[in-house]
Amino acid sequence: MNETPLLIGRGLHKSFGSTPALRGADVAVAAGEVLAVMGPSGAGKSTLLHCLAGLIRPDAGDVVFEGRLVNRMPDRERSRLRRSVFGYVFQFGQLVPELRVLENIALPLLLAGKGRRTAFEAAGQWLPRLGLVDVGDRLAGEVSGGQGQRAAIARALIAKPRVVFADEPTGSLDTVAGDEVMELLVTAAKTEGAGVVVVTHESRVAAYADRQITVRDGRIVQPARAA
Ligand SMILES: Nc1ncnc2c1ncn2[C@@H]1O[C@H](COP(=O)(O)OP(=O)(O)OP(=O)(O)O)[C@@H](O)[C@H]1O
Numbered sequence: 001m002n003e004t005p006l007l008i009g010r011g012l013h014k015s016f017g018s019t020p021a022l023r024g025a026d027v028a029v030a031a032g033e034v035l036a037v038m039g040p041s042g043a044g045k046s047t048l049l050h051c052l053a054g055l056i057r058p059d060a061g062d063v064v065f066e067g068r069l070v071n072r073m074p075d076r077e078r079s080r081l082r083r084s085v086f087g088y089v090f091q092f093g094q095l096v097p098e099l100r101v102l103e104n105i106a107l108p109l110l111l112a113g114k115g116r117r118t119a120f121e122a123a124g125q126w127l128p129r130l131g132l133v134d135v136g137d138r139l140a141g142e143v144s145g146g147q148g149q150r151a152a153i154a155r156a157l158i159a160k161p162r163v164v165f166a167d168e169p170t171g172s173l174d175t176v177a178g179d180e181v182m183e184l185l186v187t188a189a190k191t192e193g194a195g196v197v198v199v200t201h202e203s204r205v206a207a208y209a210d211r212q213i214t215v216r217d218g219r220i221v222q223p224a225r226a227a
Contacts, residue, residue: 006031006195007163009052011061013218014044021047022058023218029163034186034196036209044218045199046167052197053086053165054078065163083112087156087194089166089185094152097141101132101151104140108159126154130184146177153185157192164189166198170205182208 005028014022021044029035029052037045050056052063054070063070065085070078087108095104106123110116127133130150135143140151149169156164169185170178182198186208189196198209206212214222 036206039215087161095140
């Protein structure tokens with residue numbers, strides 16, 4: 001990596017009770033880079049992503065975003081950072097099923113205090129980018145898994161985050177829908193200049209990344225350039 005990393009995890013340790021999930025993991029993500037985190041089940045991938053994303057605090061080690069120690073921030077400051085500079089896509093999208101797709105996409109802007117008109121206009125601009133024009137008015141609970149994941153990508157990117165964290169974003173989809181979601185996630189993130197950290201156990205998903213790392217037993221064992 002030839003530029004200063006945007007986000008760094010240094011010597012990360014995390015245990016759940018007596019179960020160690022991370023045992024000294026080191027990772028760095030550059031601005032605009034797509035990093036795939038691979039590894040077997042239980043290796044610590046999700047725990048690493050949650051630490052990097054400021055969702056949980058490591059027991060030891062540091063998470064540094066633009067030179068600021070995320071894990072040492074008071075909760076309110078960490079929440080503010082999460083809302084303003086990070087975006088999230090999880091395996092099942094986690095859209096609000098009772099809200100329309102368009103409303104789900106607009107949600108981060110509404111929660112950030114933007115006016116409804118501004119938020120809905122911005123959300124509307126994402127529909128064609130992610131092939132969602134026909135389903136913008138449908139309830140999120142009634143669209144297909146692939147459509148829901150594409151809406152989750154739009155929702156993750158609408159507030160222009162610096163880093164998007166995606167945990168098995170294609171895990172609930174068939175191969176065709178999964179490829180489509182990865183293609184759109186990577187293209188949209190690159191266009192917006194956002195970095196992406198994507199946890200996956202599928203090498204075809206990891207192939208969309210600029211770089212792949214492998215987690216095993218809570219450590220990074222194989223930092224390798226993507227082919
Ligand atoms: N909230 C939790 N409470 C207790 N144990 C946990 C918790 N989260 C993770 N673990 C344990 O920590 C270890 C690492 O889990 P983690 O979910 O990070 O692995 P993973 O590589 O993402 O696995 P998978 O691919 O199956 O999702 C596992 O032994 C898991 O059981």
